[in-house]
Amino acid sequence: MEKMMNSLLSWLNLTCEDTSPLISEMMDHRVSFIKGLKIKIHLAMCEVCLYYKEQLGIIRNLSQNLGREDFPVNINATLPAESKEKIKKMIEANK
Template sequence: MSLLMAIFKMTCKDVYPLISEEMDHTISFSRRVRLKMPLAICNLCQAYIRQLQTLRNLARNLGKENSQAIEKKTLSPDTKEKIQKYIKEKN
């Protein structure tokens, strides 16, 4: 395993940024090849991928119109009153 890694001259440190980059756009063929090998043999890299995927899924969920995930904070009464007044006047 370490021999294979050495052949590709990739340490985990080199792999992680590529993993993240691949989430954002299609990476070049040579980079894909460089990424393939460590991913096939490295459990830690796989775990890292799943962590990033979890972050992405959670973030997308936060962005949904009906997301229930957001803390129950409320707009200040002053601002509410200000908006209500404005609507009453202008509508």
């Protein structure tokens, strides 16, 4: 009985190396029930992987926000003046 329990535990018990790609994968598609359970068990015991999961969540939210049309990033980047002139001339010629 004890032997069976131990083998069940070792089957359920993922390492951090096993869990890390699964945490990432979980963000992109649904994983199987068993996989999901294994991840949950590992995360319940491993604080460090929980931090990792949070970090990936933060990166995702930042990225989505970065994608907005009016997001004020690269605020100093402006279309170079010569490019603007060129485009204005092109617009004038093609109107």
